[in-house]
Amino acid sequence: xxxxxxxxxxxxDASVPVRGGMRPYINLDNAAxxxxxxxVLEAVDHFSPWYSSVHRGNGLKSRLSTEAYEEARQIVAxxxxxxxDERVVIxxxxxxxxxxxxxxxxxxxxTDIVLISHLEHHSNDLPWRARATVKxxxxxxxxxxxxxxxxALLDKYGGRIKLVAISGASNVTxxxxxxxxxxxxxxxxxxxxxxxxxxxxxxxxxxIGSLExxxxxxxxxxxGHKMYAPFGTGAxxxxxxxxxxxxxxxxxxxxxxxxxxxIVDWAASPDIDEAGSPNVIGAVALARAIKTLEQIGLNTIAxxxxxLTRYALTKLKEVPNVTVYGEIEPxxxxxxxxxxxxxxxxxxxxxxxxxxxxxxxxxxxxGCFCAQPYVMSLLGIDRQTQYRxxxxxxxxxxxxxxxxxRISFGLYNTREEINVLIKALAxxxxxxxxxxxxxxxxxxxxxxxxxxxxSAYFKI
Numbered sequence: 001x002x003x004x005x006x007x008x009x010x011x012x013d014a015s016v017p018v019r020g021g022m023r024p025y026i027n028l029d030n031a032a033x034x035x036x037x038x039x040v041l042e043a044v045d046h047f048s049p050w051y052s053s054v055h056r057g058n059g060l061k062s063r064l065s066t067e068a069y070e071e072a073r074q075i076v077a078x079x080x081x082x083x084x085d086e087r088v089v090i091x092x093x094x095x096x097x098x099x100x101x102x103x104x105x106x107x108x109x110x111t112d113i114v115l116i117s118h119l120e121h122h123s124n125d126l127p128w129r130a131r132a133t134v135k136x137x138x139x140x141x142x143x144x145x146x147x148x149x150x151x152a153l154l155d156k157y158g159g160r161i162k163l164v165a166i167s168g169a170s171n172v173t174x175x176x177x178x179x180x181x182x183x184x185x186x187x188x189x190x191x192x193x194x195x196x197x198x199x200x201x202x203x204x205x206x207x208i209g210s211l212e213x214x215x216x217x218x219x220x221x222x223x224g225h226k227m228y229a230p231f232g233t234g235a236x237x238x239x240x241x242x243x244x245x246x247x248x249x250x251x252x253x254x255x256x257x258x259x260x261x262x263i264v265d266w267a268a269s270p271d272i273d274e275a276g277s278p279n280v281i282g283a284v285a286l287a288r289a290i291k292t293l294e295q296i297g298l299n300t301i302a303x304x305x306x307x308l309t310r311y312a313l314t315k316l317k318e319v320p321n322v323t324v325y326g327e328i329e330p331x332x333x334x335x336x337x338x339x340x341x342x343x344x345x346x347x348x349x350x351x352x353x354x355x356x357x358x359x360x361x362x363x364x365x366x367g368c369f370c371a372q373p374y375v376m377s378l379l380g381i382d383r384q385t386q387y388r389x390x391x392x393x394x395x396x397x398x399x400x401x402x403x404x405x406r407i408s409f410g411l412y413n414t415r416e417e418i419n420v421l422i423k424a425l426a427x428x429x430x431x432x433x434x435x436x437x438x439x440x441x442x443x444x445x446x447x448x449x450x451x452x453x454x455s456a457y458f459k460i
Contacts, residue, residue, distance in 0.1 A: 005304065006412045008292060009228070010036050016361045019434055019447065023361035026417045030226075031171050031199060031339050031408030032365050036285075037228040043288035044231065044281055054280055055254065055271075069280045072287035073270070076235050079201075079290045080208045080220060087208065088243055090236045090273045091283050095198040096123040098221035098236035099165075101273065102194060103127035104249035105242060112162045115153055115191070117145045117177075119170045119374040124196045128165060136373075137166075143326040143378055144175045150182065154189040161191045168200030168220070172371050172378070172406070173326025174309070174339035176204070180215035192218040192239075202227040202411075203305060203337050205298045208237060218242075224282060228410075229289035233282030236273075243269035250275040301411045302334075308409045308418065309333040312340055315422045321345035321429045325378045325404065338409030341369075341378070344428050348438075349403040352425075354445035355433045356405075360424040362417075367403040367443075375404060398443035 006012055012035075014025045027035065047068060052061035054069045073089045076082075082089065092098050100123075108114070114128040117137045128134050135157065138149035145166065154161065164186040169176045179195050186193045194217075197206055201222040209216030219238035224231060247266060248255055252275040258265040266272050293301070310333035316322050324342045327335070344352050353366035368375040376386065379402055392400040407421065427433060436445040 005296065005301075006414075008037050008039070008296065009410075009412045010038050010041055012412060017452075018361050019359045026360075026362045026420060028407040028409070028413065028417070028421065029363045029365050030410035030413075031369075031406065033225045033230055034202065034228045034410050036230055037289055037292045039292045040229050040231075040285045040288045044285050047281065047284050051281060054278065065280050069278065069283050072283040075287040075290050076222075077237065079294070080206045080237055082208045082237050083210060086211050086240055087237055088240045088269045088273075090238075090243070090270045091278055092234055092236060092274075093232055093279075094223040094225065094234040095196060095221040096223075098234055099123055099194070099196065100127045101236055101249065102219055102221075102238065103131045105246055105273070106131075106163065107246060108132045108162060111160070113157050113160045115150070115157075115161055115164045115186075117166045118377060119143065119145065119172065119175060120165070120167055120371065121171055121196065121198070122370045122372070124165050124167060124194075125373070128163075132162065139374075139377060142175075142328075143170075143173045143374075145177045145182075147181075151185065154185060154191075159190055161186075161189060163192050163194060165194045166196070168195045168197040168206070169203065169337045169339070170326075170371075170374070171199045171339060171408075172341055172369050172374050172404075174337040174408075175326060176200070176336050179217065180207075180209075183209075183217055184215045187214055187216075194219040194221070194238075196221055198223045198226050198234075199337060199339070202293060202301070203298070204302055211239070224286040224289065227286065227289050227293065229282075229285040231279070231282040231285035233279050233286045235286070240269065243273060248272050248275065252276055296411065304411060305338040305409050305413075306333045308413055308415065309336065309338040309340065311415055312338075312407070312409075312418050312421075315418060316340070316342065316425075319344075319422060319425045319429055322425055338413075339406065340408070341375075341404040341406045343404055344425060347428060348399070348445075349405045350399070350443050351436060351438070351445045352405045352428055354436060354447075355428055356421070356424055358447050358450075359433060360420065362421055362424060365406045365408070367401070369404075369406055376402070379404070396441045399438050399440045401443055 015022045016025045052065045054066040076089045108131045112132040114132045138146040183193045197220045223234040255272045255275045310330040313330040349366040356362040435448040
């Protein structure tokens with residue numbers, strides 16, 4: 001399976017220098033960003049000679065670019081089964097921008113409540129703090145969203161809840177909530193729902209649903225760079241009626257029908273919500289990635305990544321001093337995504353990540369993954385300790401910041417790569433690694449004999 005899937009990806013044949021020689025690079029950091037599909041690079045290459053301004057040019061290249069841009073919008077809508085009469089696709093940079101946009105376009109007051117879960121990425125937390133009152137849904141012992149607490153919060157705050165904002169899949173533990181169950185409960189309470197699909201879109205099918213469906217999703221957000229299209233485009237897909245009733249947060253070219261010294265007539269969405277010249281090439285790349293995901297099959301991808309997750313969770317149990325967080329049972333692999341956080345004894349997580357990179361050629365992520373409240377809950381860090389962490393950060397001691405190491409699978413990863421990871425973690429657990437120096441201000445570790453010259457690989 002993986003051998004066939006690897007042909008879709010660029011850069012998997014790269015070898016990198018490590019202590020003692022060269023190794024094939026193993027990318028286990030797909031939750032942060034995925035490599036590009038070959039088909040995406042080819043589409044960008046083929047489209048680039050025809051690129052021009054969109055929507056207002058009469059030249060052939062402008063007409064072609066406009067058609068490609070709007071076709072990309074249609075492909076995104078179809079990907080999540082969005083009816084264009086009810087829904088609008090708004091292109092932007094990424095999921096973060098999409099959620100921020102929605103936070104401005106919803107008619108929220110500070111007395112209104114937005115319910116988020118305790119496992120949210122900062123991008124589905126901080127925008128709502130600025131616009132409304134945020135209440136958090138508690139966690140289960142395994143790190144999932146506590147349904148009973150959610151229902152209790154709906155009962156407690158009643159009509160004040162305007163929005164439920166949750167992740168379709170956690171970027172920390174891989175937890176996948178039943179988003180349509182949450183949607184039905186939110187609608188019964190008179191609220192709308194946003195699902196942050198950044199970690200879901202490349203791994204599971206998504207159905208936004210008709211507005212008549214009690215389990216429909218009101219808004220979803222996706223990022224191309226997590227969908228094998230790292231060209232700076234994501235999308236907010238949501239209710240068309242929401243974007244008809246207020247003014248945009250960004251104002252300028254393309255957002256209006258008429259401007260006089262005293263009058264502004266705003267255009268309809270999506271134009272009103274895409275101020276300035278859009279990233280047409282990014283939209284084309286995202287659309288081509290979607291077509292490739294559909295060609296492979298989201299269910300095929302889910303099955304492959306579940307098998308990898310099951311295998312990795314089983315093998316991690318065999319490594320001394322490794323603690324895995326979240327839903328740790330291999331038998332549950334099909335119900336979660338391929339994101340696994342762990343620690344290795346008392347070895348700082350940033351040091352573990354450095355050893356994996358500098359000595360084994362394995363790319364992982366370490367830290368709190370832009371989800372500090374969630375990670376601190378999983379680690380059992382209390383309020384008093386959080387104040388101590390803040391004190392350390394104010395005194396430029398980021399090396400004392402707690403965290404985890406995270407591996408995350410893409411459709412191209414293999415069992416053989418997991419075996420290399422397990423061998424590396426066993427060596428780290430036994431203290432078999434070289435000497436490292438730590439930069440206390442940023443918390444990073446580098447080999448004491450480091451002479452790395454990255455410009456040898458790429459320089460603008």
